[in-house]
Amino acid sequence: MPGRLSRVIRGLIVLVTCCVAPVSAADKIKIGYIATMSGPAASLGQDILDGFKLGMTHVGNSLGGLPVDLIVGDDQLKPDVGVQVASKMVEKDKVDFITGVVFSNVMMAIAQPVTEAGVFLISANAGPSPLAGTGCLQNLFTVSWQNDQTHEAMGKYLQDKGVKRLYLMAPNYQAGKDALAGVKRYFKGEIVGEVYTTLNQPDYAAELAQLRAAKPEAVFAFYPGGMGINFVKQYAQMGLKAEIPFYAPAFTVDHTILPAQGEAALGIVNSSFWSPDLPNPVNRKFVVDFQQTYGRVPSLYAAQGYDTALFIDNAVHAVSGNLRNKDKLRTALRQASFASVRGVFKLNHNHFPIQDFYICQVVKKADGVITQELHDIAFKDHADAYHEQCNMRW
Amino acid sequence: MDVTLLLVQGLNGLQLGVMLFLLAAGLTLVFGIMNLINLAHGSMYMLGAYLAATFQGWTDSFMLGVILAIPLTFAIGMMVEMVALRTLYNRDHLDQVLATFGLILFFNELVRTIWGPQARFMAVPQALSGQIVLLPGVPYSAYRLAVVGVGLLIAVGLYGVIQHTRLGMWIRAGASNRTMIAALGVNITWLYTLVFGVGAALAGLAGMMAGPLLALQVGMGESMLILTFVVIVIGGIGSIRGAFIGALLVGVIDTFGRVLLPPALASMTIYILMAVVLYWRPQGLFPTAV
Numbered sequence: 001m002p003g004r005l006s007r008v009i010r011g012l013i014v015l016v017t018c019c020v021a022p023v024s025a026a027d028k029i030k031i032g033y034i035a036t037m038s039g040p041a042a043s044l045g046q047d048i049l050d051g052f053k054l055g056m057t058h059v060g061n062s063l064g065g066l067p068v069d070l071i072v073g074d075d076q077l078k079p080d081v082g083v084q085v086a087s088k089m090v091e092k093d094k095v096d097f098i099t100g101v102v103f104s105n106v107m108m109a110i111a112q113p114v115t116e117a118g119v120f121l122i123s124a125n126a127g128p129s130p131l132a133g134t135g136c137l138q139n140l141f142t143v144s145w146q147n148d149q150t151h152e153a154m155g156k157y158l159q160d161k162g163v164k165r166l167y168l169m170a171p172n173y174q175a176g177k178d179a180l181a182g183v184k185r186y187f188k189g190e191i192v193g194e195v196y197t198t199l200n201q202p203d204y205a206a207e208l209a210q211l212r213a214a215k216p217e218a219v220f221a222f223y224p225g226g227m228g229i230n231f232v233k234q235y236a237q238m239g240l241k242a243e244i245p246f247y248a249p250a251f252t253v254d255h256t257i258l259p260a261q262g263e264a265a266l267g268i269v270n271s272s273f274w275s276p277d278l279p280n281p282v283n284r285k286f287v288v289d290f291q292q293t294y295g296r297v298p299s300l301y302a303a304q305g306y307d308t309a310l311f312i313d314n315a316v317h318a319v320s321g322n323l324r325n326k327d328k329l330r331t332a333l334r335q336a337s338f339a340s341v342r343g344v345f346k347l348n349h350n351h352f353p354i355q356d357f358y359i360c361q362v363v364k365k366a367d368g369v370i371t372q373e374l375h376d377i378a379f380k381d382h383a384d385a386y387h388e389q390c391n392m393r394w
Numbered sequence: 395m396d397v398t399l400l401l402v403q404g405l406n407g408l409q410l411g412v413m414l415f416l417l418a419a420g421l422t423l424v425f426g427i428m429n430l431i432n433l434a435h436g437s438m439y440m441l442g443a444y445l446a447a448t449f450q451g452w453t454d455s456f457m458l459g460v461i462l463a464i465p466l467t468f469a470i471g472m473m474v475e476m477v478a479l480r481t482l483y484n485r486d487h488l489d490q491v492l493a494t495f496g497l498i499l500f501f502n503e504l505v506r507t508i509w510g511p512q513a514r515f516m517a518v519p520q521a522l523s524g525q526i527v528l529l530p531g532v533p534y535s536a537y538r539l540a541v542v543g544v545g546l547l548i549a550v551g552l553y554g555v556i557q558h559t560r561l562g563m564w565i566r567a568g569a570s571n572r573t574m575i576a577a578l579g580v581n582i583t584w585l586y587t588l589v590f591g592v593g594a595a596l597a598g599l600a601g602m603m604a605g606p607l608l609a610l611q612v613g614m615g616e617s618m619l620i621l622t623f624v625v626i627v628i629g630g631i632g633s634i635r636g637a638f639i640g641a642l643l644v645g646v647i648d649t650f651g652r653v654l655l656p657p658a659l660a661s662m663t664i665y666i667l668m669a670v671v672l673y674w675r676p677q678g679l680f681p682t683a684v
Contacts, residue, residue, distance in 0.1 A: 038612070038613065039611075039612075039613050040609065040611050040614075042511045042612070043512050046511060046512075172657045172658075196657045197652070197657065198657060198660070198661045200617070202608045202609075202617065203410065203607065203608060205406040205409065205535075205538065205649075206403055206650075206652045206653050207652065207653065209402045209403055209653075210399070210653050213396075213398075213399045226513055226609045230608050230609050233607070234607060237523070237535050237537065237538075237606075237607070238525070238533075238535050239524075239525045239533050239535070257513060257609075259512070259515060260512070260514060260515040260609055260610075261515070262515050
């Protein structure tokens with residue numbers, strides 16, 4: 001009958017128009033930023049965020065041409081709180097990307113829930129080894145590095161230097177274990193001591209007394225954030241800096257804590273994927289603008305945040321702002337190729353970067369500012385040690 | 395472990411113990427006399443450190459920084475007691491926990507607003523920045539020795555005040571039976587304010603001395619607070635002697651635990667000690683309450 005037919009046809013038209021997926025660009029991009037914004041490591045979360053915001057400003061106050069809705073959450077360095085914050089961002093705020101994540105224990109907790117919900121997780125810092133190897137995830141991209149790499153660079157440097165007896169120290173959590181594993185992968189001399197201390201432990205007098213008694217030729221210690229301030233200051237106060245040379249990854253002496261460490265950090269040779277004096281135009285602009293905007297020298301954390309913004313921007317441009325087609329977006333993220341603060345950026349098949357690593361030293365400039373100076377290159381186009389265990393191929 | 399290492403670690407344990415004593419003395423008195431669980435004690439530790447760091451920055455002298463900061467912390471402690479805590483004395487312990495936890499959040503944000511979230515730098519006083527050679531081949535940080543010295547001096551001083559002055563007598567009596575001394579005509583209100591102020595000043599002093607060793611950051615008091623509660627539970631609530639012995643015990647056992655045991659076990663040692671003491675003597679080692 002005509003009446004019923006026209007109703008059916010009207011119904012079909014409504015149904016068809018609703019089902020046609022809009023291929024148009026989204027009108028804005030929602031980004032959830034999860035990091036440790038309180039406690040001793042708050043400066044790290046803040047620095048990455050400041051770098052990320054500067055990156056967004058440099059690409060036109062947007063990402064991929066879309067205005068950004070940035071939601072900041074604090075994980076308080078607690079994996080369970082991190083999961084709570086991530087769940088809220090994924091389910092309630094319906095973010096398109098989650099980024100940030102300073103600490104590896106938080107990353108290990110949120111990686112699966114976030115990626116399984118179909119949201120892209122772009123790590124601006126944490127790069128724990130399980131997620132680079134057998135546990136690699138197709139929605140997880142790490143813009144910074146894999147945890148072991150920075151320490152591998154120092155291990156290689158110490159091996160090439162001919163150090164025979166090395167004492168190792170790190171906090172007792174995933175990144176601490178990754179750190180010492182990385183050093184041991186390239187350092188083949190004698191490990192006189194391998195000590196793991198409680199995370200966020202403030203006083204190292206007892207451990208430093210043991211270190212002195214063991215009489216090593218050199219010390220390698222990984223202590224990020226507030227732990228680094230305490231360790232480096234106490235190392236110098238006990239007179240150990242003059243006795244036993246101190247080597248570290250850049251995290252123990254990064255720019256957020258150098259002002260607090262003061263003279264105690266001078267001369268410490270450290271390894272990093274980046275230094276403020278890296279001679280490429282993107283980096284020069286980044287360092288100058290960061291100092292002008294925030295009134296302090298950027299740390300490697302800020303550089304990572306900056307590159308993360310450029311990374312997301314590059315991929316969203318490549319898909320013309322269509323965030324709904326996840327597969328196309330993933331391909332764009334994988335093929336990311338842009339000028340970053342460390343030169344050309346390139347990802348390995350396990351979604352971790354392949355990049356150069358350098359040896360730097362903490363120096364005091366003529367104007368009295370204590371900062372890092374680039375000395376040598378340790379690795380060129382270095383891939384992480386776990387990528388072969390990852391069975392993602394593209 | 396040879397003798398020299400034993401000596402050095404013993405000194406390290408003593409130094410930690412002395413710092414814990416400064417914190418525990420105030421906390422145990424407040425808990426013992428006023429029956430008030432004060433979680434904001436750690437915030438006094440933090441405030442003392444930040445104030446001393448600021449004054450040191452202005453005057454370029456560690457001593458002046460400390461001398462200026464102690465009375466200010468004392469005054470802040472008394473103000474907190476008068477403004478925030480007077481209504482809590484008759485309330486349930488849980489209410490006190492909630493209220494003083496709120497104070498922790500307040501002070502953390504206050505410090506973050508005034509001084510910023512970045513960690514701060516406090517320089518070791520020039521005169522104490524070297525090492526003192528205790529035995530041949532055994533250098534020890536002069537500053538840490540000074541901390542031990544100051545802590546022991548304060549312990550002796552506190553003992554003197556508590557045992558040999560009228561004020562000390564009131565404090566001891568108050569710890570035993572607070573209702574009775576009110577009935578005997580002691581001005582309880584001002585005694586409480588004074589005790590709280592002294593506790594805050596001691597905690598602040600601990601913070602000031604810890605400043606050059608540990609980083610000054612928002613929330614630095616909380617980890618010390620937990621250790622302090624362990625100390626006063628072990629030592630006995632309300633007892634200065636208990637706080638002293640308990641603090642030394644915790645300091646030495648924690649230090650040796652960290653160097654002799656694997657990391658997971660090491661962080662448990664003092665809690666195991668607390669459990670053992672509670673099992674054997676539930677009121678603590680030197681109980682005071684009748």
